[in-house]
Amino acid sequence: MRFLNILTPLLFIILLFASCEEEIDLNLKSDAPRLVVDGIITTDTMAHRVRLTTTGSYFENKPMPGVSGASVSISDGYETIYLEESADSPGDYFTPENYYGRQNHLYTLTITNAEVDGRGGEVVYTASSFLPPIVPMDSIRVDYFGLWDIWRVFLYGQDPPDVKNFYWFRLKINDWWHSSEYKYSAFSDDTFFDGNYADGVWLFWFESEDEYNLVPGDELMVEVWMVDEPFFEFIRGAYIETEYRSPIFSGPPANVPGNISNGALGIFSASSVVRLYTTNTISRE
Amino acid sequence: MVKEESYHKMQCMRTILLLVFFISVTVSSFAESDDTALERQPVVSGYIRDGSTGETLIGATMQVKGTHRGVASNQYGFYSMMVNSGNNTLVFNYLGYQVIEKEIRIEADLVLNVELFPATAELTEVEVIGNSTRTRLDDPVMGVQKLNSATIKEIPAFMGEVDPIKVIQLMPGVQAASEGSSGFSVRGGNPDQNLVLLDEAIVYNAGHLMGFFSVFNNDAIKEVNLFKGDIPARYGGRLSSLLDVRMKDGNSRRFSGTGGVGTISSRLMLEGPILSEKTTFLAAGRRTYADLFLPFSSDEAVRDNQLFFYDFNAKLNHTFSDTDRLFVSGYFGRDVMDNTVNRIEFGNKTLSVRWNHVYSPRLFSNLSFNFSNYDYLLGASEDDTDGFLWTADMENFNLKADFNYYPVYNHSITFGVQSLFHNIMPGHVRGTGSTTMFNELRLARNRSMEHAVYAENTQRIGDRFTLRYGLRFSLFQNVGKGTSFGFDEDYDVVDTTHYSRGDVFNTYHGFEPRAGFTWMLNHNTSVKGSYSRTYQYLQMASNSTGTMPLDIWFPASPNIKPQMSDQFSAGLFRHIWGGSLDLGAELFYKNMKNAIDFKDYAELLLNELLEGELRFGKAYAYGFELLAQFDYGRWNGWVGYTYSHTRRQINGINDDLWYRSPYDRPHDASVVIMFSPGQRTSLAANWVYLSGSPATFPVGRFESGGSIIPIYSRRNAERLPDYHRMDLSFTLKNRPRPDRRWHGEWVFSVYNAYARKNAWVINFEKADDDAYTTRAMKTYLFSVIPAVTYNFKF
Known part of the structure; x- marks a missing residue:
């Protein structure tokens, strides 16, 4: 991810040329609605959610309705469990409370009877995801970088050698999720550091003025997710498509690649998660 | 090594x-x-x-x-x-x-x-610039735009920086790749399909500062010729065009200079004879000083930045005799941007050594040796564990011999040989911290050779007909030491072959016929037609339209067939009103094979398996160009209009369906007017209009993980809003004094005079205050930008 950060000073130069942004009115075309799957199970023991919704026009500007009445099941190759739709929020399907994902298992999601616009009930949608083993990281550290007036979060830990690892990181400050969207999360594969020790890798930053100003005693938590390659590609695509795009650094827009069969969008992923905590002790002068 | x-x-x-x-x-x-x-x-x-x-x-x-x-x-x-x-x-x-x-x-x-002698003169009391863009009716070459440095200087310049490439972009059939870019598209081609030569040496990245300024310092330039497809057989290696930039030789009569102090840069050019008229020199340099103002900023983070570029041109000539002349010229330029955390440096170097020899009154020869280099360096947090230093470079050595032979009055033959050696280091990155987390990654050097022989004859048949016919044979070789990867249908590597030093492990060749004719209907009207085939063996790994310093080139290989283009054009040209108005209309059709594009989310940097990110197909472009150039003494300039389309079909992109190239902009109009009301003043204005560039907009959205993710339709199915802009400039010359050699002038210019907010890009994003509201945001780069420059010459 640092290879993306490096472009920040370049962007700064463009901004120096007094570029400006304003809202523009556009009439966009619309495609027919399709099924969207947003399902993630982890090594945590809890009721995991698979959410079924539909696509909408780009300027729909309201939450998309859930797809009710579908049959949703997850198999780890040994047993298959059926998820139960929530009574309060239609379209949300949950595993039992005591469910957890096992490392090194291949999970398969099967959805039937999911009607979108009164069609598609007969289609069987499937997706598979491999749950990678946990990689325990050592610690995180936070500091204040006065020159740019930002807080920075660093990671310490060992990358396992000779395997391809895909990392996804999410940051929470006290009760506030900094990584509330893909574009505020961090991700990296280990192409450039396979088997090495990360001795303080710069993971996150946030502006003290506009985002969050830490005071001593603030709790920071970083989730370290080990994900499989399709989910990693999905995260990367979602990041690129929701981040600022410029003709200088960005390629053409593209549809975020998902792993659901039969034309449904979204992702089903099985991941391992560990959490690292630290308490801030410094204050911005 | x-x-x-x-x-x-x-x-x-x-x-x-x-x-x-x-x-x-x-x-x-x-x-x-x-x-x-x-x-x-x-x-x-x-x-x-x-x-x-x-x-x-x-x-x-x-x-x-x-x-x-x-x-x-x-x-x-x-x-x-x-x-x-x-x-x-x-x-x-x-x-x-x-x-x-x-x-x-x-x-x-x-x-x-x-x-x-220049027609300045007592006659009109107005300096006649001369419409250097004028076409020659009897020359069987089409689509040539010629500009001399005096014309270039008259045209309103962005931030007062006179820039030949920005003027070329005002010509029909030529567009900026994106606003403010030094990259340009000729007749629907990609920016990397232009052969850019400075004194015959290849320039890989013609942009300074993200392309907002070009590397060409107008003070050092004699003239610029753009061949929009009808490329003479003497040149090859690019599909779309040849931009031939020639530096001045240096004043052989007296020591003189020009220079200027501008809004963002200062420059100085000195030229003159050394000891005698036989030896002349030219040296020109400029440096921007935007960063000199940064220390005054109230923001410490801004003060922390360095940001400048400089470049230097030098040329030395010696005339041994009427039959022998030697030219040595070079360019060196560098951009530097850095702050506490990151730094970026990049630049071009070129060197040309040329020897003109007249064997006999009918046989002229030029032997050239050229060297070009482009490199960049990127460093980040260099003391930290995740700090790194990333470098890449590319260079070529070019040797060629060109001959002009004039056997009889109605034949004029050019022939010659050329050989190029390309050496590309696509990237080397290593951690720099004392406890670095990064493994060193050094991508293999890429070596290749490109050879060519050619001959071309221009023949006059009778009084009205002139024919040009030529053939170029090009030969391309991948040379070891190198590695070649074999890919399966899913672009996964299935085999890897290593070649040792000196092995020629892959060869392509091509015959490139070039032909044209001119038929003079009467003394001021001509009809022209031409055909040209070109091959391109080296291309740029870039899927953005802007000029980016990290662009690196890659050669044809066992996996990449050379790109090929066939272009047909026809035109009608007429000079009217005693030659003060030139009219030209040209039609063109261009068919391209083995066109290259990049897969979605292609990884083009630091990727050993870059070839797996490429997708291949075909492309075409067609259109017509109208150009009226006028020269009425006090008034001159041109009006150009182009209608064109360019599309691609690439297997593996856009479901294999045809889509618009990023440079498909059907309507392209430009108006350039220069007016000298008096001896000391001149005014210039230009206006450009372009259809909006093709863009891909969402046709829907979905929710996932807290994000609202756009769903796109076909690639480039929509367009940004149309682009238009007017620039103005006013020049006031100091009162000439016969006792003084020093001539000064003030140039006041305004870029984007009516503050059109042209869309540079449209982003689709979630509103900050609402989790479910999305909006389209337009970024525009420049509003009105005024500039003042003081120029002098002596």
Whole structure:
């Protein structure tokens, strides 16, 4: 991810040329609605959610309705469990409370009877995801970088050698999720550091003025997710498509690649998660 | 490593030297034997120069009065033509210069060096710029735009920085790749399909500061020629166009200079003779100083930045005799952007050594050695565990021999050989911290050679018809040491082959016919037609339209077939109102094979398996261009309009369906007007209009993980809003004083005079305050940008 950060000073130069942004009115075309799957199970023991919704026009500007009445099941190759739709929020399907994902298992999601616009009930949608083993990281550290007036979060830990690892990181400050969207999360594969020790890798930053100003005693938590390659590609695509795009650094827009069969969008992923905590002790002068 | 490099270079040199030697010997022997023959008519030859500076004039004409016999001077100002023995009146002409007529009795071969003087003058009291863009009716080459540095200087400049590439972009058939970019698209081609030459050396990245300024310092430039597809057989290696930039030779009459102090940069050019007229020099430099103001910023983070570029041009010429001249010229430029955390540096270097030799009055030769290099460096948090230093470079060595042979009055032949050695280091990154987390990654160097032989004849048939026909044969070789990957249908690597030093492990070749004709309907109207085939063996790994410093090039290989283009064009040209209005209409159709595009989310940087990110297909472009150029003394300029389309079909992109190229902008109009109301003042204005560039917009959205993710339709199915802009400039010259050589002038310019907010990009994003509201945000780069420059010359 640092290879993306490096472009920040370049962007700064463009901004120096007094570029400006304003809202523009556009009439966009619309495609027919399709099924969207947003399902993630982890090594945590809890009721995991698979959410079924539909696509909408780009300027729909309201939450998309859930797809009710579908049959949703997850198999780890040994047993298959059926998820139960929530009574309060239609379209949300949950595993039992005591469910957890096992490392090194291949999970398969099967959805039937999911009607979108009164069609598609007969289609069987499937997706598979491999749950990678946990990689325990050592610690995180936070500091204040006065020159740019930002807080920075660093990671310490060992990358396992000779395997391809895909990392996804999410940051929470006290009760506030900094990584509330893909574009505020961090991700990296280990192409450039396979088997090495990360001795303080710069993971996150946030502006003290506009985002969050830490005071001593603030709790920071970083989730370290080990994900499989399709989910990693999905995260990367979602990041690129929701981040600022410029003709200088960005390629053409593209549809975020998902792993659901039969034309449904979204992702089903099985991941391992560990959490690292630290308490801030410094204050911005 | 070094040894290995030099081994390749030597091998390449040896082959080419042998070839050159062989050709020179053959050529000179037949030239001599030919010249001892007493049977033939006498030949008049020599150089045509500017009498005030001694600069050679390119494309000046010599005509035998009362006949249609004529010839134009070549790129080195040399002309040669056979005439009837006896009394001849020779007319020498160059636009913006006074015509000279010489009445001479010619019995034997005659060397006649001619000096023309600018038509400034007492006559009009107005400096005549001369519409240097004017087309020659009888020349069987189409789609050529010629600009001299004086014209370029008149046109309103962005931030006051006079820039040849920005002026070229005002020509029909040429568009900026994106706003403010030094990259340009010619007749729907990609920016990397333009061969950009500075004194015959390749320039890989013509942009400074993200492309907002080009690397060409107008003070050092004599003229710029753009060939929009009808590329002479002498040149090859790119599909779309040739941008031939020639540096001045340096004033041989007296020491002089020009310079300026501008809003963002200062520059100085000095030129003059050394000891005698035989040796001249030119040195030009400029540096921006935007960053000199950064320390005054109230924001510490802004103060922390360094941001500047500089460049330097130098040239040295020596005339040994009427038959031998030596030119050594070079360019060095660098951009630097850095702050506490990151730094980026990049720049071009070129070197050209050329030797002109006149074997006989009818045989002119030029032997060139060129070297070009482009490199960049990127460093981040260099003391930290995740700090790194990333470098990449590419260079080429080019050796070529070109000959102009004028056997009889109605034939003019060019022929020659060329050999290029490309050496590309796509990337090397290593951690720099004391406890670095990064493994060193060094991508394999990529070596290749490109050779060519060519011959082309321009033949006059009768008084009205001129034919040009030529053939270029190009040969491309991938050379070890290198690695080649085999890919399966899913672009996964299935085998890896290593080649040792000196192995030629892959070869492509191609015949490139080039032809054209001109038929003079009457003395001021002509019809032209042309066909040209071009191959391209080297291309840029970039899927953005802007000019980015990290662009690196990659060659054809076992996985990448060379790109090929066939272009047909036809046109009608007419000079009316005593030559003060030139009209031209051209039609073109271009068919391209083995077109390259990049898969979605392609990883183009630091990727050993770059070839797996490429997708191949075909492309076409067609359109027509209208150009009216006027020159009424106080008024001159041009109006251009282009209608064109360009589309691609690439397997693996856009479901294999045809889509618009990013440079498909059907309507492209430009108006350039220059007006000199008085002796001391001049005004210039230009206006451009372009259809919006193709864009891909969402046709829907979905929710996932807290994000709202757009769903896109077909690639480039929509367009940004149309682009238009007006620029103005006003020049006030100081009162001339006969006792002073110093001439100063103030130039006031305004870019985007009516503050059009042209969309640079449209982003689709979630509103900050609402989790479910999305909006389209337009980024525009420049509002009104005024600039003041003080220019001087002495």
